[in-house]
Amino acid sequence: MRQYMRTFLLVAVIFVFGFSIRMLNAGCDDPLYTDDDGLQYFQESDSYYNYRLTENLAIRGIPGDAVIGGKIWDLHSYYPPGVPLDYPAGIPLLAVILHAITGVIAPVSLRAVCLIMPALLAPLAGVICFFTVKRFQGDIPAFIAGLLLVSAPFYLVKTVYGLYDTDMLILTLSMVVLFLFIEADAREVNRVPLSATGGFVLFLFSITWSGWQVMFYVTLVTFIILILTSGSRKPLRNILETFLPAFMVLFILLTLFNHLELIKLIMTPLHIHDLVDKSIWYPWPDSYTTVAELQPAYMDKVLGHISPALTVLGAAGIPAYYMLYRRKGSAGLPVIFISVWIATGALMLLEGIRFVMILIAPLSVSAGIFTGILLDCSRKFRFRWIKGVLFILIIFTVSAQLAISGNMVADLKPGYNDYFEESAHWIAENTPSDAVIITEWSYGHFYASEADRPVVYDGRLAYIETLPARGVWYGSSMDPEIPTTARDYWINLSLSSENRTLSLNILRMLANSGDDAYILLKNQTGSEVLAYRIMNEILGLNRESAMDVLMHKYGFSESEALRILNMTHPMTSRKIVVVVPEKMIGLIASKGDSGDMPAGTYSLIRLKDDVIEEEIINSSGNVTVLETTDGSYRINRKYRNSLLLELIMGVNDENFSLVYRNQQIKVYIINS
Structure with a gap:
């Protein structure tokens, strides 16, 4: 009974600590970050994507x-046109x-x-880690492993209060798979039932995270190695x-239940080059290079992201x-x-720092095992104080990680x-339901959720996760090249x-026909590059001039040219909402010191009485300094007349109507 109580207390400490440290950001006392119900806003954009799907499921059943x-x-x-939901x-x-x-117990909102x-579920990975290590090395090493896992910096910041994303279950399900196969x-x-349960958990993983295949292939490779080395x-x-x-x-x-993931599981090895090849x-740029x-x-x-303590202890655990x-x-x-x-x-780190998450769980198990081996070896030392010193060093190392992570x-x-919320509410209340929002992709999920309007491009970018399956999963009416960047x-x-003609034509094309013009031109010319070149040429022209170019330069018939123009230069347009947060200035500018005039300054731009004023400083300079209420920015001279700069400065003309503004956001309607 005493052993059970000890185990229970250690597990409780891991869970409670993991939960508590993830709730440290929940007490935000700044009313700017809480809604009318007193709830904090979500931590980042992906949470709003997940929340929108959750609301749909609660309301529509899908x-x-x-x-x-x-x-x-x-x-x-x-x-x-939207996308098949993957x-x-x-x-x-x-x-x-x-x-x-929870509704049976107390009235709690779905958003709450x-x-x-995340704070409730993420610490479960530490609990499973405890039981996994305990099987080999006892309570103390298992306890240390559990604490290291729940406090690993990257895992922690990805599973705090308000970060409603799949990361909350990735390590938990991965650890359960490992534990079941070890058992x-x-x-x-009961070997067969335990194995079958492991298969069921892998299935649950497949309906939780698109990257679940990593754990499947880890399991498969382990199986193959064991087969080859069996004796x-x-x-x-x-x-x-x-x-x-x-x-x-x-x-x-x-x-029976997840055809898409089955297709992806089979097809991914055949398309690994597509997923890795930049x-x-x-001919479009790779949007994924801009993802942090x-x-x-x-x-x-x-x-x-992992922490030095976990990296060193975990790396040492494998050879030990x-x-x-081997003995x-x-x-x-x-x-x-x-x-x-x-x-x-380690191999997946080649694709980006995001995949450091995959290393945290196995390194935690390895660190616990190494700690146990180290403590076991210390018992053989002649001097007892050596064991005490080792134990203190381990505790100090772990405590340092806990303290640093908590401060983060x-x-x-x-x-x-x-x-942001007020601008979204304005859009929801003052635009038709078929209005389309265009903004920088990182804000797309938020406005799709909170304004309840479709967005042209958002944080899913080009849906790279579906690339291996599109050829099989898509119907004949869909081009497998879409979505693209x-x-x-x-x-x-x-x-x-x-070029305002170019800017307006692009925005109207995207909002009304999406990628249809590119697909049509690609199919008619048989060349992606030529389709790209034609579109860049005609979108900068009015409809009449574009018609002339299509017919006389590229040899399209009148009917073919009209079909293209109806997509690139639509005669009528749905309502287009352009949302411009001030932070979007980062697309064309870098932050500077207020009042600072760097060498090579061409001009200084200010907004005075709602009029944009430009003062020329040095006609041979290449830098334009922009003074805003948010500070000073440095812009390449070629962008000083860009559409984005004018929208941020509050332009209101015959093409763009400034219909809503607050201290951080401006909302425009494109005049048809």
Whole structure:
């Protein structure tokens, strides 16, 4: 009984600490970051995407907006025309279930449940880590491993209060898979049921996170290695019983309930080049290079995101654990599984710092095992004080990580505030339901959710997750090249250009026909590059001039040219809403010191009495200084007459009507 109580207390400490440290940002006392109900805004954009799908599920019974051709469609993202919804519905489904349960106890809003879910669920990974390490090294090493996992900086900041995203369950489900296979490997009795349960958990993973295949392939590679190295100490039959039931259950459930993920699982190895190759979007630029989480994983970033303590202890654990097993004549499933997992995570760092998340769980297990081995070895030392010193050093190292991580969370504030919410409410109340929002992609999820209007381009970017499956999953009426990054290119070109005809034509084309013009031109010319070139040429012209270019320069018939122009230069347009947060100035400018006039300054731009004034400083300079209420910015001279700059400064002319503004946001309607 005493042992059970000790285990319970240690597990409780891991969970309570993991929960408490994730709630440190929940007490934001600045009313700017709380809504009318007193709830904080979500931490970032992806949370609003997940929340919108959750609301849809609660209201409509499906995470999307409609069922078209037998598929659930999202008509708020990448619109027009929207996209078949590929996003795993596990998190929205769990939120709806928890909301229903809490509703029996007390009236709690769905948003409140979604806000607290990350802090509640993420610490469970530390609990599973505890039981995994305890199986080999006892309570203290297991306790340290659990604490290291729940306080790992990157995992922590990705699962704090208000960050409603799939990260809250990624490590928990991964740890459950590892634990079940270790248990199945160690048991003579119940091996098959445990393996089958592992397959079921992998299926749950498939409806929770698009990247679940990483864990499947880690499991598969571990299975193959064990098969190839099987011997008298690990009979082939035991290995087959440990893994085959899991694979069978997984494929049966995917076949019955998750066709898309089954297609992706089969097709991804055939399309790995497309996923890795940065030229897949050619001739369009790669939007994914601008995503912060996909930036290169330099060593200092990796250490900072995982923590030096976890990195060192975890890395030391693998060789120590391997040597321990080698003495027994076999590397064993646990060490092979964890080694493959760590190797996979290290390889995925080539695709960006975001994938450091994959390393945290196996390194935590490895760190716990190394701690146990270190403490065991210290007992053999002649001087007892050495064991005490080692223990104190380990505790100090872990405590340092806990303190640093806690300070990180305490300083976090929501990524959105009252200004954003008020602008979204204005759009919802003052624009028709078929109006389309155009803004910088990072704000798309927020406005799709809070304004309840479709957006042209958002944080899903080009839906890279669906690339391997499009050829099979899409119907014959859809081009598998779509979605693509073209919309990011067009929006940036429109905002950075001083050619108003070009800017307006681009925005009207995107809002009314999406990618149809590009698809049509690509099919008619047989060349992606030529289609790209033609569009860039005609969008800068009025309809009559564009007609002349299409017919006389490129040889299209009148009917073909008209069909193209109806997409690139529509005669009528739906309502187009352009949302311009002041932070969008970062697309063309960098922050400078107020009052500072750098060398090479061409001009100084100010807004005076709602009139943009420009003072020429040096006609040979290349830098324009912009003075705003938000501070001073430095802009390349070529962007000083850009559409974006005028929108940020509050232009109100025959093309763009400034219909709403507050201290941080301006909302425009394009006049048809």
